Amino acid sequence: MANKYTEDDLREELKTKEYEYGFYTDIESDTFPIGLNENIVRAISKKKDEPQWMTDWRLEAFRAWKEMLEPEWANVQYEKPDFQAIAYYSAPTSVDPNKTLDDVDPDLLAMYKKLGISVDEQKKMNNIAMDIVVDSVSVATTFKKTLGEKGIIFMSISEAIKEHPELVKKYLGTIVPQKDNFYAALNSAVFSDGSFCYIPKGVRCPMELSTYFRINQAGTGQFERTLVIADEGSYVSYLEGCTAPSRDENQLHAAVVELIALDDAEIKYSTVQNWYPGNTEGVGGVYNFVTKRGLCEKNAKISWTQVETGSAITWKYPSCILKGDNSVGEFYSIAVTNNYQQADTGTKMIHLGKNTKSTIISKGISAGKSQNSYRGLVQISSRADNARNFSQCDSLLMGNDCGAHTFPYIEVKNKSAQIEHEATTSKIGEDQIFYCNQRGIDTEKAIALIVNGFSKEVLNKLPMEFAVEARKLLEISLEGSVG
Amino acid sequence: MLKINDLHASVEGKAILRGINFEVNPGEVHAIMGPNGSGKSTLASVIAGKEEYEVVKGEILLEGEDIEELAAEERAHKGVFLSFQYPVEIPGVSVTNFIKTAINETRKAKGLNDMPAKEMLKLIREKSELLEIDRKFLSRSLNEGFSGGEKKRNEIFQMAMLEPKLAILDETDSGLDIDALRIVANGVNKLKSKDNAVIVITHYQRLLDYIVPDFVHVLYNGRIVKSGTKELAHELEEKGYDWIKEEVNA
Numbered sequence: 001m002a003n004k005y006t007e008d009d010l011r012e013e014l015k016t017k018e019y020e021y022g023f024y025t026d027i028e029s030d031t032f033p034i035g036l037n038e039n040i041v042r043a044i045s046k047k048k049d050e051p052q053w054m055t056d057w058r059l060e061a062f063r064a065w066k067e068m069l070e071p072e073w074a075n076v077q078y079e080k081p082d083f084q085a086i087a088y089y090s091a092p093t094s095v096d097p098n099k100t101l102d103d104v105d106p107d108l109l110a111m112y113k114k115l116g117i118s119v120d121e122q123k124k125m126n127n128i129a130m131d132i133v134v135d136s137v138s139v140a141t142t143f144k145k146t147l148g149e150k151g152i153i154f155m156s157i158s159e160a161i162k163e164h165p166e167l168v169k170k171y172l173g174t175i176v177p178q179k180d181n182f183y184a185a186l187n188s189a190v191f192s193d194g195s196f197c198y199i200p201k202g203v204r205c206p207m208e209l210s211t212y213f214r215i216n217q218a219g220t221g222q223f224e225r226t227l228v229i230a231d232e233g234s235y236v237s238y239l240e241g242c243t244a245p246s247r248d249e250n251q252l253h254a255a256v257v258e259l260i261a262l263d264d265a266e267i268k269y270s271t272v273q274n275w276y277p278g279n280t281e282g283v284g285g286v287y288n289f290v291t292k293r294g295l296c297e298k299n300a301k302i303s304w305t306q307v308e309t310g311s312a313i314t315w316k317y318p319s320c321i322l323k324g325d326n327s328v329g330e331f332y333s334i335a336v337t338n339n340y341q342q343a344d345t346g347t348k349m350i351h352l353g354k355n356t357k358s359t360i361i362s363k364g365i366s367a368g369k370s371q372n373s374y375r376g377l378v379q380i381s382s383r384a385d386n387a388r389n390f391s392q393c394d395s396l397l398m399g400n401d402c403g404a405h406t407f408p409y410i411e412v413k414n415k416s417a418q419i420e421h422e423a424t425t426s427k428i429g430e431d432q433i434f435y436c437n438q439r440g441i442d443t444e445k446a447i448a449l450i451v452n453g454f455s456k457e458v459l460n461k462l463p464m465e466f467a468v469e470a471r472k473l474l475e476i477s478l479e480g481s482v483g
Numbered sequence: 484m485l486k487i488n489d490l491h492a493s494v495e496g497k498a499i500l501r502g503i504n505f506e507v508n509p510g511e512v513h514a515i516m517g518p519n520g521s522g523k524s525t526l527a528s529v530i531a532g533k534e535e536y537e538v539v540k541g542e543i544l545l546e547g548e549d550i551e552e553l554a555a556e557e558r559a560h561k562g563v564f565l566s567f568q569y570p571v572e573i574p575g576v577s578v579t580n581f582i583k584t585a586i587n588e589t590r591k592a593k594g595l596n597d598m599p600a601k602e603m604l605k606l607i608r609e610k611s612e613l614l615e616i617d618r619k620f621l622s623r624s625l626n627e628g629f630s631g632g633e634k635k636r637n638e639i640f641q642m643a644m645l646e647p648k649l650a651i652l653d654e655t656d657s658g659l660d661i662d663a664l665r666i667v668a669n670g671v672n673k674l675k676s677k678d679n680a681v682i683v684i685t686h687y688q689r690l691l692d693y694i695v696p697d698f699v700h701v702l703y704n705g706r707i708v709k710s711g712t713k714e715l716a717h718e719l720e721e722k723g724y725d726w727i728k729e730e731v732n733a
Contacts, residue, residue, distance in 0.1 A: 430535075435571045437555035438531050438564075439585035439641065440592065449584060453575025453624070 032089040038062060041189050044089050048158050048192075051165065061178035061188030068182045074344040075373040075405055076313050081252050081287060086221045088190045147205075153198040154209055157225050160196035167198055171229055175258040175293050175321070183254040183289040183315075187223045191256070194224035199234040199265075208463050210239040221252040228258070230265035230300075237268040239466055250312060251276075251286045259294030259302055263324065266301040267294065270462055271318075272470050275310035277477075282340025282369075285312025292316065298324030298353070305461045307470040308335040308345060309477040317375065319348035322356035322384075329358040332458040334470070336477045337370030337402070346376035346407075351387040351417075360391040363455050366402035367478055373405040382413040389418070395425045396454050398447075398478070426454075448475040484509050484680045485530070485649055490541035492529045499525045501705035502541070507649070510677040514691055514716060515684045517702035518724045523684045524568060526702070527653045531565040532558045545649065560592040562648030566638040566655050573625040578637060579607065581625045582644050589645065610643040614670045631658025639670045646674075651682045656690035668693030688720035701727055 032040060041062045045055040070080055147154050153164060161168050178188040195211045211226065230236050240257075253275060261267045269292075278285025288311035294302040304318040320329030331347035349358035358378065366372040372395070380387045395404035406423055428450055436446035451474055452459065459467050485507040492500040499522045507513050517523050529536045530543060532555035542549050550558050573581065587597045598606075611621060614636055626634055635655050642650050652671070656664055671694050675681060683694055691699075691713065699716045701709040703724070708731050709715065719727075 429571070431571045432573060434533055434555060435567065435573075436585075438559055438567075439581070439645070440556050440559035440589040441585055442554075442556045442588070445584070445588060449576055449581070450573055453573055456575035 032087050034087045035084045036062075036086070036088055036190065040088055044190055044192060047089065048161075050158075050161055053165075053169065054161055057173070057178070058189050061185050062190075064179040065182065065185035065189055068179075068185055070182050071315075074315050074375070075371065075407070076315065076342040076344050078250075078287065078313050078342070081250065083186070086252060088221060088223070089192050146207075150203050150206065151200040152203060152205055153196065155196055157191070157194040157196045157227060160227075164196070164198070167229065168196070168227065171258070171260055172225075172227060173258075175260060175295050176256050176291050181291060184256050184291040187225060187254050187256045187291070190221075191223045191225040194226045194255070195228075196226075197228045197236065197238065199230045199236045201231045202233040203231075204234065205236040208237050208239050208465075210241070221254065223253075224255050226255070226257040227260075228267060228269070229260045230262060230267050232262045233264040234262075235266045237463060238270070239463060240269070240271045241274070241466075241469075250278075250284060252289070253286050253311075254289045255291070257290070257292040257318075259292075261294060261296050261300035261302050261327075263298040264300060265297070266303075268303045268305070269294070269318070270305040270466055271307070272462075272466055272473065273306065273308045273310050273314075274473055276312075277310050277339065277341050278312040280339045280368075282312070285341070286310065287312060288314045288316060290314075290316040292318035293321065293348075294319070294329075295321045296324055296327035296329060296353075296356075299326045300324055301328040301330070303330040303332070303461070304347065305332040305458065306334070306345075307458070307462070307466075307473065308333070308343060309473045311343070312341060314341075314343040314345050316345045317347055319350065320358065321350045321352065322358065322387075323352045324356075325353040326355045327353055328356070331358075331360045331362070331376075332461045333362045334365070334455045334458045334474070335363070335372055335374075336365045336474060337367070337372045338477055339368040339370060341368075341370045343371070344373040344375055346374045348377040349379070349389060351378075351380045351384040351389070354383070354385045354387075356384055356387045358387075358389045360389070360393075361457055362391075362393045363458055364393070364395045364404050365398070365451060365454065365474075365478065366395065366404050367398040369401045371403045371405070373407060375407040375409075377409040377411070378419060379410075380412045380414050380417040380419070384414050385416050387414065387417045389420065391419075391421045393421075393423045394454065395423075396451070397425065397427045444475075447478060451475075451478055484511075484546060485682075486544040486547075487530075488542050488544070490526075490529070490543065491539040492525060492536050493539055494525070494536050498539070499536075499705055500529065503702075503705070503707055505700060505707060505710070507680045507682065509648075509680055510675075511698065512675070512681045512683065512694060512696045514696035514699045514713075515682060515702055516686070516699060516716065516719055518728075519686075521702045522705040523702050524653055525705075527565055527651045527682075527684055530558075530651060531555055531563060556588070557592070559645075560589050564642050564645055564647030564650045566635070566642060566650065566652040568654040568657065570626045570629075570634045570638055572627045574627050576625050577622050578625055578640075579621045582607070582641055585641070586644060606644060610640060613643060613673060614640050615666050616640055632660060632663035635659055635667055636663065636670075639667050643670060643674055646679075648679050649682070650674075650679065651684065653684045654686065655683070656685055656687065664690065665693060688716045691716045703727060703731055 038059060041058050042055060045058055176184050179185055197209055199205050228238055259267050259269060275286035275288055296302050302320050308314055318331060322329050329349050335343045335345050337343050347360055360376055362374045364372040364374055374393045378389045393406050397404055404425060408421055410419055432450060433443055433446050452471060459470060462470055487503050487505055490500055490503040515523055538551055543551055545561055583603060590598060655667060683696060696713050699711050699713060700707045709727060
């Protein structure tokens with residue numbers, strides 16, 4: 001058996017394959033002492049030079065949070081984080097408020113390069129305007145000028161609080177209120193940065209807007225806040241990517257994203273989430289507890305697309321409130337879990353308006369000893385005449401030690417509603433692998449091919465550049481997982 | 484091309500092949516016939532390198548090289564092709580995407596770059612015409628919802644694209660109506676050359692009217708019990724397999 005490369009060899013080799021983005025960049029940073037109290041909340045607000053109304057808003061959230069309990073209904077098991085052992089603010093010290101790209105710390109730029117997102121290249125090649133949030137602070141926003149000519153505002157939320165307080169005040173917390181849930185309340189109290197985007201009436205944003213998040217410092221949490229407002233008749237496609245270094249302790253990420261699509265507007269929001277998933281023994285990894293929700297006014301459309309491959313624990317339900325008549329909500333998701341990862345993810349489609357339509361396509365891929373759950377709510381209110389929903393939940397299992405679960409909730413209060421739900425569970429078979437092998441395709445490539453085929457309907461919804469990255473991520477996340 | 488010496492193979496400890504000997508030279512067509520359970524499909528799988536089958540004894544030589552230790556994909560890279568009796572479905576992967584991947588993986592194994600898109604398209608057009616395959620068919624998910632005839636035609640299409648040295652057709656005629664059978668057989672005949680060889684595994688003589696074999700072997704109880712020319716196939720068609728069984732058991 002000299003040169004026979006078996007699956008055992010493959011698995012052995014992959015055990016030593018490290019999380020590709022697991023580097024740590026040594027940048028000087030300004031980190032608050034650990035722990036959380038009103039003084040820390042005030043200090044964050046002060047550090048960011050925020051107006052009094054913002055400080056008060058944070059404190060209100062903090063007081064609510066203190067009274068709240070962590071949700072326990074999700075199908076995930078983990079040791080709860082000690083919220084007093086986390087530093088709630090960490091900023092690279094070399095950020096200058098009047099920064100231009102040329103002023104960005106060379107180490108930071110080198111880090112972006114490692115991430116494959118050199119700012120310069122991004123500017124020139126990709127036609128993507130980008131905001132990069134490292135730990136807690138937004139570092140570089142490119143393309144500001146080009147967008148400015150169209151009246152599009154794309155900046156860090158900290159800047160927006162200062163420069164466009166009327167917009168922030170009007171919309172912040174209207175979709176995800178401060179007290180919405182435990183993690184949303186925590187985020188509202190301590191959010192350190194994030195992105196803000198406003199598309200004026202009738203404007204079609206000429207490029208993909210993109211934010212890249214990265215947790216760098218040890219023992220810090222990341223709490224970014226994103227607010228996207230598409231004014232009447234406007235269109236925007238927004239991308240979000242995430243990575244974190246490999247660390248033995250669990251890091252907390254609790255973000256809030258609010259989308260507002262006014263009459264006839266459309267927002268497409270795509271996420272590729274690749275936070276550190278922990279090692280093969282289940283040590284370390286990011287706790288990803290995220291609240292994402294969008295509101296559709298009349299004839300508006302919100303489309304969530306997510307590729308979730310990272311994080312030790314994922315708790316995330318990007319949702320649509322279909323308030324306006326004829327509004328449309330879509331949710332396209334691929335969630336991959338391997339080793340000891342656990343994901344409980346899905347969506348909520350709340351139909352309030354007449355003739356509202358929603359589509360849910362969820363693809364769960366489980367490997368190793370992981371658990372992957374889809375949890376979704378389709379709610380049709382009594383006023384929502386002729387509402388329609390189509391849901392499809394497919395699970396693909398690899399090996400015998402993983403789990404796939406589906407928890408669909410359907411609440412209908414209007415007789416004219418049409419709801420369809422389809423679900424399948426399948427397993428990658430030895431026969432499929434042998435068939436591919438016989439055509440000259442090795443096992444690793446065969447799995448990638450089969451998984452890509454399984455996920456195709458969702459991958460097709462991603463913007464081009466992201467789809468390529470997502471495909472690569474799927475391959476990396478699942479290498480060596482068939483036995 | 485292919486030389487099999489005293490091949491014994493078993494699956495889950497059960498002996499299925501019990502000493503197979505035969506040789507296939509370039510340019511030849513061999514038919515392997517035999518009753519159900521005689522080991523025909525096992526022989527095909529063992530040559531192709533399916534892992535569940537354990538070779539207990541003997542050797543399989545491809546152009547003089549023992550391929551027993553090679554993985555299935557390495558054998559494929561060396562020019563072994565198996566047309567499956569029951570081709571599997573791969574949802575979401577189009578016929579085109581699949582064959583493109585197969586060709587480029589084979590090229591990669593030989594140290595070549597990916598085939599340029601233009602060349603690939605030309606090849607696909609050429610071969611799909613040869614097998615009277617509709618263009619729309621090429622964008623469908625591999626074998627998903629295919630009729631029996633479409634599945635087999637797709638197998639031969641892949642064979643045409645990959646241009647193997649040794650093609651093994653496992654029960655390619657099963658599930659085919661007479662028109663599909665003719666198209667598939669014509670395809671195989673057009674792909675035949677003095678440099679490649681074909682092994683046709685079949686139950687019935689029917690396919691051999693179209694793909695005419697140089698040699699016919701009868702497999703029974705894991706052994707080749709009789710070999711002959713195409714007349715042997717006719718004889719089997721007329722008389723069935725019982726006389727062979729009697730001869731062996733006598």
